[in-house]
Amino acid sequence: PFPFYRRMRESRPLFYRPEDETWQVFRYAEAEQVLNNSALFSSVRNRERGQERPLQNSILNMDPPQHRQFRSLVTQAFTPRAVAQLANRITSIVTHLLDEVTGSGTMDIIDHLAYPLPVIVIAELLGIPREDRALFKTWSDAVVNGVDGRGQNRPQPAMSDYFLQVIEERHKEPQDDLMSALLNAQVDGHHLSRQELLGFCILLLVAGNETTTNLIGNALLCLDEQPDSMEQLYAAPDLIPGAVEEVLRYRSPVQLTGRIALADTVLGNQHIQAGQRVVANIGSANRDEAQFPDPDRFDIRRSPNHHLAFGHGIHFCLGAPLARLETKIALTLLLERFQDIRRVPQVPLEPGESILMHGVKHLPVTFRQRP
Numbered sequence: 001p002f003p004f005y006r007r008m009r010e011s012r013p014l015f016y017r018p019e020d021e022t023w024q025v026f027r028y029a030e031a032e033q034v035l036n037n038s039a040l041f042s043s044v045r046n047r048e049r050g051q052e053r054p055l056q057n058s059i060l061n062m063d064p065p066q067h068r069q070f071r072s073l074v075t076q077a078f079t080p081r082a083v084a085q086l087a088n089r090i091t092s093i094v095t096h097l098l099d100e101v102t103g104s105g106t107m108d109i110i111d112h113l114a115y116p117l118p119v120i121v122i123a124e125l126l127g128i129p130r131e132d133r134a135l136f137k138t139w140s141d142a143v144v145n146g147v148d149g150r151g152q153n154r155p156q157p158a159m160s161d162y163f164l165q166v167i168e169e170r171h172k173e174p175q176d177d178l179m180s181a182l183l184n185a186q187v188d189g190h191h192l193s194r195q196e197l198l199g200f201c202i203l204l205l206v207a208g209n210e211t212t213t214n215l216i217g218n219a220l221l222c223l224d225e226q227p228d229s230m231e232q233l234y235a236a237p238d239l240i241p242g243a244v245e246e247v248l249r250y251r252s253p254v255q256l257t258g259r260i261a262l263a264d265t266v267l268g269n270q271h272i273q274a275g276q277r278v279v280a281n282i283g284s285a286n287r288d289e290a291q292f293p294d295p296d297r298f299d300i301r302r303s304p305n306h307h308l309a310f311g312h313g314i315h316f317c318l319g320a321p322l323a324r325l326e327t328k329i330a331l332t333l334l335l336e337r338f339q340d341i342r343r344v345p346q347v348p349l350e351p352g353e354s355i356l357m358h359g360v361k362h363l364p365v366t367f368r369q370r371p
């Protein structure tokens, strides 16, 4: 999509399509303004379209003041500190996943690492017992497919029952997991209701899994395309966090997010009318030459790098510290163990099916075990 984005930034940075009453925003400046102004650009997206969607009532679709209250409840449980404490667990999960492929000299980055890792981490965070993990994975796929419009559009009843049961168990007997912390959180004496907690668990599956899978896959894709960068990371692994930020900018896993204008306004030099939809093209904003010098160059030392890959403003991704940590650990261990990691060029890259996302379905590589 990147050459298309460039043409649009140059020729029609705000592009209106009457068929769906939607403005497409391609430049960084206006995309940031849209995400930054929740009073003017609402996240309550589905109301006039009359569609039932599983995440209609999630935090992603709330405006203030409801959003503020819900967000402060969930951030109490989902703190950067709680996430940092997961580092050891993530390391052992990645180690285990890499153990499975080490002898063979070949692996699919997606199937063997990028796909299972976030699912296992979320399952553990929520306190799902190991024996139920396969079930959990099937549900998580079904939910993601539903949101993309490919599968059934509703979370499976069995999954809801299962989560409600876990919620009850944690209510009776709190554990050291996110579910218990979420049950415990309160703002002005308010707790999350069972239904709210259920909705939030489902959101975590949708918001956290495919996105993180794509980030890890895209990282390997970028490094395969830029062997110099790969060499630099071998020589100086402390550059890995900066490289992850550059992957987020250069191949943003989430390419766009939408809002609805609440009042007539001017954006760029266009008049937007109340009720029209506005799409912030994150993937294009992150390649905007007005914000990033030489934007089509992948530069792991780029600084500053204020990309919009995790959004901006009040809806800024709650899972950003977790996604960054998982990706950093995955890359660190991959490079520690393997050298000469190369994509198998005979297998053509197949993009994922959702237009919201940027990533590949498979990424087979060969490697040699480091001595």
Ligand code: HEM
Residues within 6 Å of the ligand: 035, 043, 059, 060, 061, 071, 122, 203, 204, 207, 208, 209, 211, 212, 215, 252, 253, 254, 257, 258, 308, 309, 310, 311, 312, 314, 315, 316, 317, 318, 319, 320, 322, 323
């Ligand atoms: C929100 C991207 C991983 C949970 C967002 C938004 C973006 C985003 C762009 C803002 C959407 C908007 O403003 O409309 C990403 C990317 C990820 C990632 C690129 C991985 C590379 C995760 C993970 C979790 C998570 C791992 C949780 C486990 C959330 C939640 C929100 C959110 C709960 C809603 C926050 C709110 O509405 O206040 N994410 N995300 N995300 N993300 Fe992520």
